[in-house]
Amino acid sequence: MVTPILPLQMQGALVRKRGKLLLGPVDLEISATGLTVVMGPNGAGKTTLLRALHGLERLSGGRVTAPIPFADTWALQAFVFQTPIMMRRSVRDNLAYPLLLHGKGKAEAYKAAADWAERVGLTHVFDLPAPQLSGGEKQKLALARALIRSPEIVFLDEPCANLDGRATREIETILQEVQAAGTRIVMSTHDIGQARRLASEIVFLMHGQVIETGDATGFFAAPRTPQAAALLKGDIVE
Numbered sequence: 001m002v003t004p005i006l007p008l009q010m011q012g013a014l015v016r017k018r019g020k021l022l023l024g025p026v027d028l029e030i031s032a033t034g035l036t037v038v039m040g041p042n043g044a045g046k047t048t049l050l051r052a053l054h055g056l057e058r059l060s061g062g063r064v065t066a067p068i069p070f071a072d073t074w075a076l077q078a079f080v081f082q083t084p085i086m087m088r089r090s091v092r093d094n095l096a097y098p099l100l101l102h103g104k105g106k107a108e109a110y111k112a113a114a115d116w117a118e119r120v121g122l123t124h125v126f127d128l129p130a131p132q133l134s135g136g137e138k139q140k141l142a143l144a145r146a147l148i149r150s151p152e153i154v155f156l157d158e159p160c161a162n163l164d165g166r167a168t169r170e171i172e173t174i175l176q177e178v179q180a181a182g183t184r185i186v187m188s189t190h191d192i193g194q195a196r197r198l199a200s201e202i203v204f205l206m207h208g209q210v211i212e213t214g215d216a217t218g219f220f221a222a223p224r225t226p227q228a229a230a231l232l233k234g235d236i237v238e
C-alpha cells in the first residue's frame with residue numbers, strides 16, 4: 001500500500017511551555033506500517049509527543065518531516081483526543097460533518113456516516129444527539145469520525161481511558177481491524193495489558209524523553225532499560 005505521508009521523521013523535537021521543557025529532544029521515526037504504542041507514567045509527555053507528531057504543537061526546536069509537504073499532510077492524518085470533542089447534533093451529523101466540510105455531497109456523506117456507524121456498532125444510536133451517548137459510544141463516535149476520511153495515519157490519545165472492559169474490548173477490536181486494513185496507528189496508553197495486546201512497536205517516555213523504543217515483542221520479553229523493566233514489573237516509575 002502506498003502511504004505518501006510515511007515515514008514521519010521527528011528530529012531533535014523540543015516542546016517548551018512557560019519555560020518548562022515538556023518534551024525532548026526527541027528523535028523518532030514512525031515507519032510505514034505497524035501500531036505504535038506510546039507508554040509512560042502520568043505527565044511523561046505522551047500527549048505532547050502525539051500532538052507534536054500530528055503538527056498540533058509548536059516546536060521550540062527540531063522538526064517533524066514527512067515525504068510530502070506539511071500542508072498536504074493534513075488530509076492524510078487524524079487525531080482522536082482523550083476527551084472527544086463533538087457537536088451537540090446527532091451521531092449521523094457528527095459523522096457526516098468531516099466529509100461535508102471537505103466538499104463531499106450530502107448523499108455520499110450520509111451513506112458513509114451510516115456505513116461507519118454500522119462498522120463501529122452505533123447504528124442503534126444513529127439519530128440520537130451525541131451528548132446522550134455513553135462514554136464508550138462517544139469514543140467509538142470519535143474514532144469513526146476520525147477514520148471516515150480514510151486517513152493514512154491516526155493518532156489516539158488514551159482511547160480507552162475511563163472505559164469499562166467491554167467498551168475497551170470493542171475499541172481495541174476496531175483498532176485492530178482498521179490497522180489490518182492498512183491504517184497506521186500511533187496511540188498512547190497507561191494500560192500495559194492494552195499495549196501488549198495491540199502494539200507492534202513501543203515508545204517508552206519519561207520526563208519528555210524517549211527512554212526506550214523498539215519492537216513490542218522484544219520490549220515485553222526483555223526490556224533494555226531499568227525503567228522499562230520496573231514499569232513491566234508493576235513498580236511505580238517516576
Ligand SMILES: Nc1ncnc2c1ncn2[C@@H]1O[C@H](COP(=O)(O)OP(=O)(O)OP(=O)(O)O)[C@@H](O)[C@H]1O
Pocket residue numbers: 017018020022040041042043044045046047048049
Ligand atoms: N500548556 C502547558 N503548560 C505547562 N505545562 C504543561 C502544559 N501542557 C502540559 N503540561 C505539562 O507537561 C507535562 C507533559 O504533559 P502531557 O499531557 O504531554 O503528558 P502525558 O504523558 O500525556 O500525561 P497524562 O498521562 O497525565 O495525560 C506534564 O507535566 C503537564 O503537566
